[in-house]
């Protein structure tokens with residue numbers, strides 16, 4: 001039973017690695033909650049339209065399993081036919097916490113629990129429950145009530161978003177895919193950032209998997225990131241004479257960015273240009289709040305972009321002839337998180353391809369981003385404190 005208890009303890013921690021519940025989109029059950037029950041192990045499968053942050057715990061009196069799944073719109077759950085579970089009900093515990101509560105007929109412990117994301121962006125939370133004695137259940141159900149609180153954040157969190165992945169490899173050149181290059185670069189950058197002792201780092205993907213654009217933002221929000229950096233190296237098929245060197249994009253604020261927009265439309269994947277749906281259409285209050293939030297975030301993002309470009313230049317790295325630009329990139333649309341998209345180079349440029357595949361260049365570029373982020377964070381903190389006074 002030692003294994004079961006330790007597996008359970010691990011589950012009491014917020015599962016930050018799972019993707020976050022978008023405030024922007026409603027996540028729903030995409031089918032019935034399945035319970036597979038053969039009198040021994042019990043498997044519970046919760047199908048969702050998108051991944052969300054989740055946690056699982058046991059509670060006593062009456063014995064029950066509580067599954068919290070972000071802000072999922074659960075609706076009413078159908079009756080279950082199970083030897084081990086009497087009934088399952090849904091409960092809304094605030095806007096961001098929906099619960100599925102399974103009342104247990106007999107003591108069960110959580111053996112494993114994982115959220116699996118499918119290629120189409122949907123997800124399944126799969127729980128495996130094992131029979132236990134009453135004493136074991138009580139022990140497992142007791143301490144959990146005090147450990148449900150989210151972990152305390154000690155450092156600012158940098159969200160790093162390696163572009164593309166899975167069925168969307170992004171640009172390619174000489175057998176190198178943009179998705180692979182960006183993932184490798186992101187993993188390197190994470191090591192450099194964590195080594196500062198100043199930042200914690202969260203990646204939107206850590207493998208060659210497809211992650212929808214809005215899920216990348218949801219993840220950033222669920223991990224409470226303070227700054228968000230998306231990494232790309234696209235192709236420009238039309239040679240404008242500008243398609244080499246590092247470019248840093250921030251979100252286009254107004255129509256004045258139309259020219260930049262045309263530029264960003266050539267960046268390989270079309271879907272990066274699709275806007276994230278704000279909260280329900282016609283919700284004017286939400287939009288007004290977003291606009292207010294933007295007044296705070298936009299100048300911070302502009303400072304981030306300028307500081308990053310200065311850091312690249314200070315490191316002697318080749319930047320684009322117009323290194324700071326604006327674009328309508330979906331991954332930059334979190335109104336509350338200063339965000340930048342770095343085109344580390346263009347795979348359509350021979351010089352850039354050489355740089356992007358050079359270990360020395362990659363190390364220098366990662367260190368330059370680290371230095372830029374350190375500088376920006378320091379100034380941003382000072383400015384924030386001055387403004388609050």
Ligand SMILES: [Zn+2]
Pocket residue numbers: 163164170171178231232233234267268269
């Ligand atoms: Zn890209």
